[in-house]
Each structure stands twice: as C-alpha cells, then as structure tokens.
Amino acid sequence: MRIGRSLFQSKVGRRIFILFVMCALIPILCLSVISYIQVSVQLKKQNARDLQDAAKVHGMAIYERLLHLERDMQLSLLKSDHSDAFAKKFLPHFNAMGVIDSAGQTERLFGQFPAFSDAFLKKATSVSQDNTALIFENNDKEKAAPAKAYMIMKADKTGILVGEIDTLYLWGIGHQNLLPPMTDLCITDQYRKVLVSSFPLTEELRRHLARDTENDQVRLLEYNDQGENYFVSYWSMFLKSNFDAPVLNVLLRNPKKEVLSALAQFKIIFPLIILLTVWIVLLLSIVHIRKSLVPLEEIKKGTQRVARQDFNTPVEVTSDDEFEEVAQSFNIMAEQLKRQFEDLNTRSKIDREILSSLNTAQIINTALKRMFLFFECHSVTLCLAAEKKPETFHGFILTDLKRRKPDEIFFDLSKTDLEQLARIEEHYIASDQGLVRRIAAKAGVAIDEYLVVLPMMIDEKLKGIITLGYEQEKSFLNNELKHARQITNQITVALSNSFLVEEMERLNVGTLEALARTVDAKSAWTAGHSERVTTLAMKIADAMNMEQQEMDNLRRAAYLHDIGKIGIPLSILDKPGRLTDEEYDIIKDHPSIGAKILEPIHAYAEAIPIVHQHHEKFDGTGYPRRLAGEDICIGARILAVADVYDAVVSDRPYRNGWLKEKSIKMITDNSGTHFDPKVVDLFLAVISDLGLT
Structure with missing residues (x-):
C-alpha cells in the first residue's frame, strides 16, 4: 500500500489520522508556547550562570598557578644551580630570580631585575618567615602592559628570595590564552587598581562596581560602552590564607549579543522546529496509519490466499507489535491447514492409488513413496508377515526416491517381539531401544536417533510393520502421528484387499488351468498344449513391456x-x-x-477378441474374419506365434513334432505374412534367452 490517496480511502485510516492529529498537534502547540517562554528565561539565566562560572573558574585557575609558582620557588631554595639553563627547565614561569640581602642589595640568580624602589624593598624585607608575599608594580615603560608581579619569600635569616612572575602565564593570557571565546579580562586589586586589562574600565563600569555590595563574592552586572551592551562577571579572590597579598578581583566581560546569541538563535530556530514538528507529526501519523493498515492488508491477502487453498505464501509482517503476533499466529494456522490439506490429499491419493489398486507390489511401492515424501523421513520400511509363518517377515525398504524398486529382505522375529508389537495400539517411538534396535537390525535400517514403529493389525493379528526412520530427533506436529496411524490402517486394508484379490486370482488361474487341461484332455495329442502356449505368450508379452491388465487378459485367453x-x-x-x-x-x-x-462371462470380455482372432493372419488370409495387420488385436498376434510354435514342435496324429530349429525357421519365414514381424522379433529374443535356438 503506497502512501497517498488510497491511504485515506480506508475508514480505519481516516479515523487513526484524525485521532493522531488531535492527540498530537494540539498538545504540541500548547507546549510550544510554554516551552518558548520557559526556554527564553532559562537561557538568560543559564548564560548569566555560565559567565559567573567562567569568572570563578578563571580566578581559581590563577590561584592554582600561584600555588604552583610558590612550589617552584621553594624548590629553587633547595638547588645550588641557578643557571639560565636550570631556570629554563625548572622555573619556566619566572622571568628573573634573585636574593635581596639585609643591605638591600640584589644578588641575581638568573634573568634581569630593574632597580627596586625603596617602597618595594620595604615591602619585600617585611615578609615573615612562614608567608609568601605578592607585590604588583605597574609597568612605567608600557602603560598598556600588565603590571609586574613579584613573588617573595624568606631565603634564609638574612636574605629574601624574589622572583619576577611571567604575567602572561599568571593571568592566562597571551599564547596560553585560557579565556572563553569573545571574553575580555580585567584584574584589579582591592583598590580597583588595574593590574591587567584587555578593555578600559569606564567611569560607568567603575560606578557599577562601587554600587555592588561588598559581601557578594560573585557579581553580575550589565553596562553600556560606546553604544554596545556588555555583561561583566565579577569575582573576588581572597589570598590572605596562603599569601601575604591583597584581594584580587577577576572581571570577565562578554558582549551581550554574544552571551544571548543562543537565545537569538533559539528565537529563529524555534518556529522552524515547531513547523518541522508539525510536519513530522503529520508524517508519523501517515507512517503509523500505514504501519497499522499494511499488516491488516497483508493479513487480508493471506486470508484470501488461504481461501484459494494457497498455503505456500506466508504473511510477512515485521511491525514488531501485536500485528506481527497475529500474522505469526495466522501463519501457524495456515501451516496447520496446509498440513491438514496435504494429509487429506495424501490420504486421497493413497485411497485412489492404493485402494483402487489390487496389485500388491504397486500398493507397496506407492505406500513407501507417499509416506517417504509426506513424513520427510530418512527411510520407510514395510514388512509383511508370511501367512503360514507369522514370525517370518518380507521387508521392503525405501531410502531413495530415485530407486525404481525398494530393497527387499527376509527376516524372523522372536515370539517375544511379536507379542510386544501386538500390544502397541497406535505407534511406538524410541531410539536405542531393544525392540526397535532389533527390528532395525533385522530390516537393515540404520538408526541414528528415532524410529517410529506402526504395527499393521487385522482382526487383532499382526500382519505387518511399517517403520519411519529418522537420522536425528524428530519433533512431530500435533496430528502427524495420528495421520501416520490412519495411513497405516489404509495401507493395511488395501493390502488385505489385494491379498484377497490375488487369492481370487490364483483361484481363477487354477480354474483356467483346470479348464485348459479339460480342453487338452479331449485329445491325447494336445495334452499340456494350452499351458505351454500360455507360458510362451506371457514371456513374449513381458518382453514387449505390456501393461499388467493386458497381460492378465492375454493369460486368460491363452489358457x-x-x-x-x-x-x-x-x-x-x-x-x-x-x-x-x-x-x-x-x-x-x-x-x-x-x-x-466365453461370452456370458463378463470378466472375460477383454479376452474374447484374443480367443476369436488367434488364427487370423497378418496378411489377412486367416480365419474366421480374415482380419489383417493392426486390425488384429495385439494379444491375438502374440498368441498366434506361441500357438503355432507349440503346435509344430508337438506330435500330432498325422505327423511327428518338428525340430525346434525347423520350427523357428518356419516362424521366421512367415514373418510379415502369417505373423506380426514385431512379435516374431520378440519371439526370437525370448527363444534365445531360453536357450532353445
């Protein structure tokens, strides 16, 4: 089903679409308005918090670098080597370092120091033994440059170790800029004296800073500078706990439009998102409808296929929901129906092919092939008990459909095994069991796992066994074994009928032989003639691959x-x-x-033409009707050769029997005149096989 007009032709599709839109679009629109207001407020607050956090994080980073510099200076006190190479390797964040003695003279360890002012020396020499001092002095040469920063600690009882700090490293600017993008930095002391700044402190900004309460460590204010609005985050860093130094104030400035850029983008993107959401809702509603209707359509088509008895195309639904479960249940039902129909068809074929046949060999071959195909087994064995010796079985084994005939074996079972088989009411399934193993060994069936044994019972007497062999464990469907039992019963009935018919046929043949002997007994010269003619005629018919029914008619006519x-x-x-x-x-x-x-005997209706025409000649000079060629039935043409041959090799009152060579030559000489040439060729082949030439 394609997404389009046909999707909404379904009442279910329209109903689901309206319901989906009402349940989705209306809440989306309401939530969109509320979300827009809430997100705008939250973005402003979040941007303010981010700027405050950035000021605090930068201040803490400066503090961490001060602690690191203090440790480096303490390490330098333990080293005697203060060469430039040592300083570059171990004190990379100091520009210079030296020792000030009690007289105010500076001993340079590395780097270059300017001449220190008296005020600086006074501050430096006042450092206590346990404290580290920080002294900041403005750069007189470059007013835009950051103020110089010095770290001072006691070197010994008389000396003061002083180091000039790399301010670019300390403030996190320069090539190691650690500031967030689009952010300006300003560091002041507690007197609002600028130590370093990337933007000017205007009077308006100073007034804002002066109005802030002194108790708030973190502040956020907004001001205007040359027509552009800025946010400034202000964080005070107290150093008294570790350093003999004043408070440092960290100011971070961001353009307001940059801080609120996310909000501006949100105002542009949000309506587009809402519009996209609406389209997505519509698309999802259509997809959802399709996801619901396609399985229904597939199941509908499946029911139509089942109605047409097409069970080979399963319903394919991959919706991963109840529809898929329904489809799976439907396929299981269809498979069961298929199996039942196949069973009915198989049983119907067995009815037609087995019950309609009165030939035991044909019944056995058909039964083996049908059961082999239907039950998908590795081997099928049908074993028949001998009538006079019930413990002796004649087995027929099928393991390959390509073989024309099944393998045949004979074996005996013990009385105990026969009694155990007789007690099986329906079937017996086992692997590596005594009885099954013995039957398999006797029947020549190799068992890897399972063998299903189905006794063939008539009047509570064991008449045979059918076995279904499997190479590995077999899981049978609900009614599969029941069907196997029913088919076995049908085969049993069919074989029973065929046995009766064959017994009647034997009785019939015996009657025919008796009648033939009666006819032949009228004259001492023709004794055994009909039986000999029958034998030869049947061999010729067999060489011709004549159908069984025609051969039966020929046998009756020959006798x-x-x-x-x-x-x-x-x-x-x-x-x-x-x-x-x-x-x-x-x-x-x-x-x-x-x-x-013979005319009153209806069963001999097909044999009468053979009897009537067996003295007709192929060239039309025979009797009684002077028929010729194909007008003479094939049975009569065969019988003519067999009758004449036996007549000329046998003694008669008016002559002695001919030699076989002379008789065969006479038959050959009359091929095409008296006899059918095709029949003569087959006669010669039969005589040759019998060694009579």
Missing part, C-alpha cells in the same frame, strides 16, 4: 484359446490323415465357438 474345440468331434481332432475341406471348415469354427462359450 482358453482352444476351448471352442469342445464343439469339434474327436474323430476330426485325432484324425491321423489329412483333413477334408469339410472337416477343415469345422475346425475353423472353433475360435468362434470359443468366443460364444
């Missing part, structure tokens, strides 16, 4: 192809001499008589 001779007088059948034309005409009636005899 009974001469049943019409029942209506032929024995005197003609056993006549030792040549038949007269009238007698031969009577003989030629036996195919038609046979067809009439």
